[in-house]
Amino acid sequence: MKAIMPGLTILLGGAMPAFAIGWMGSxxxxxxxxxxxxxxKLQTVLILVVAFAEAIAIYxxxxxxxxxFV
Amino acid sequence: xxxxxLAAEPLYHVFGVPINNSLITGIVGSTxxxxxxxxxxxxxxxxxxxxxxNAVETICEMILDLVDEVFHDRAKARKYxxxxxxxxxxxxxxxxxxxxxxxxxxxxMTKEGLAPLFxxxxxxxxxxLALAIISVVMTQIYAARELGVAKHLKKYFSLNPIMTFVGMxxxxxEFSKMVSFSFRLFGNIFAGxxxxxxxxxxxxxxxPLPFFGLELxxxxxxxxxxxxxxxxxLAIATTDHSEYNHAEExxxx
Numbered sequence: 023m024k025a026i027m028p029g030l031t032i033l034l035g036g037a038m039p040a041f042a043i044g045w046m047g048s049x050x051x052x053x054x055x056x057x058x059x060x061x062x063k064l065q066t067v068l069i070l071v072v073a074f075a076e077a078i079a080i081y082x083x084x085x086x087x088x089x090x091f092v
Numbered sequence: 093x094x095x096x097x098l099a100a101e102p103l104y105h106v107f108g109v110p111i112n113n114s115l116i117t118g119i120v121g122s123t124x125x126x127x128x129x130x131x132x133x134x135x136x137x138x139x140x141x142x143x144x145x146n147a148v149e150t151i152c153e154m155i156l157d158l159v160d161e162v163f164h165d166r167a168k169a170r171k172y173x174x175x176x177x178x179x180x181x182x183x184x185x186x187x188x189x190x191x192x193x194x195x196x197x198x199x200x201m202t203k204e205g206l207a208p209l210f211x212x213x214x215x216x217x218x219x220x221l222a223l224a225i226i227s228v229v230m231t232q233i234y235a236a237r238e239l240g241v242a243k244h245l246k247k248y249f250s251l252n253p254i255m256t257f258v259g260m261x262x263x264x265x266e267f268s269k270m271v272s273f274s275f276r277l278f279g280n281i282f283a284g285x286x287x288x289x290x291x292x293x294x295x296x297x298x299x300p301l302p303f304f305g306l307e308l309x310x311x312x313x314x315x316x317x318x319x320x321x322x323x324x325x326l327a328i329a330t331t332d333h334s335e336y337n338h339a340e341e342x343x344x345x
Contacts, residue, residue: 073317077272080279087286091098 028086035082042075095196096286100216101207103200117195118213121186129181155180155319162327172326175230179223180319186213187281187311191304196285214281214314217274224273227322228266235329243332269325273318280314 050068054061102110132148140146155177160169189195190212199206213219236244248259284307291300 069313070317070320073313077276077279080283081275083283084275084279087096087098087282091096 024089028090031082031086031089035086036079039075039079042078043072046071046075095208096289097207098282100211100218101202101204103202103207103209112216112218113208113211114213114216114219117189117210118186118219120210121182121189121213124189125181125185151181152177158320159323162323168330172234172323176319176323176326179227179322180315183214183223183277183318184312184315186219187315188308189213190215190281190285191288191307191311196289212281212285214277215285217278220274220278221270223277223318224270227273227318227325228270231322231326231329232266234326238330239332244329273321277314277318280310284310 046068050064053064100112100114102112103116104111128144129148132142132145135142135145137145140149152173156169156173159173159176160166163169163172195210195212196208198209200209232244248263250256250259288300288303288307291303
């Protein structure tokens with residue numbers, strides 16, 4: 023149980039943000055395709071929002087590390 | 093086996109207060125920032141030729157523009173700029189200091205065994221929690237100063253039952269802000285250190301290089317995210333939201 027839990031934590035916690043980031047990226051591509059002049063503005067916002075989604079993966083990574091080492 | 097420790101290791105005890113390795117790096121980082129800005133401030137002229145002054149000016153201008161973009165008010169932006177700039181520089185410099193060679197690899201002997209002398213300051217939950225508490229508490233203080241204490245407290249406590257519930261949610265939100273602020277920064281930087289250690293363990297020499305580039309980028313993005321969130325919360329808290337209703341009422345009368 024102790025061996026499998028960190029793996030499961032990072033599996034679920036990594037899959038959801040990966041999906042979210044992929045979705046954001048695809049919509050940003052759509053937006054840039056429609057309005058290429060907005061690319062600069064979109065990029066800054068995109069990086070910020072991706073960092074938020076990524077934070078969820080990082081939370082689960084921290085929890086997985088705690089489960090593994092503590 | 094790779095040395096990974098979730099908590100910072102205490103190296104020395106001064107009057108019973110443990111001195112952690114991340115505390116030492118934090119002090120080094122603060123010294124670097126102070127030295128950088130003091131030496132830049134001394135050389136400021138109308139048309140500075142010094143590269144250092146120009147570099148510092150560029151960073152300051154970038155953050156000031158960012159603050160201005162959110163506040164839409166140059167005077168207000170200038171007022172809150174020092175606070176936000178301090179947060180940004182502290183996080184950025186400490187994130188990047190943690191990537192220098194020697195951090196984590198120079199070890200000293202302590203009572204509990206070998207421990208690294210330096211450890212990135214933001215790779216310790218204590219530092220990031222302190223930053224999060226400073227950010228949230230200062231936002232409250234600035235909001236109370238801008239709107240008045242009574243008006244600010246009305247956001248959290250009210251006799252209207254619906255607003256009481258909303259206020260409770262807001263109050264819980266302030267604490268969850270602290271948790272998310274501190275864990276986001278700590279997690280990112282700590283995960284970066286673990287990643288670098290694992291890659292260096294699996295394939296030494298050239299393999300960790302691209303990951304160092306990634307970590308430089310992550311350090312910048314996380315400093316920016318922390319500053320940006322503090323800025324947005326500050327902007328929301330210091331804006332009077334009841335103004336709108338008063339304006340409508342005065343039109344009605």
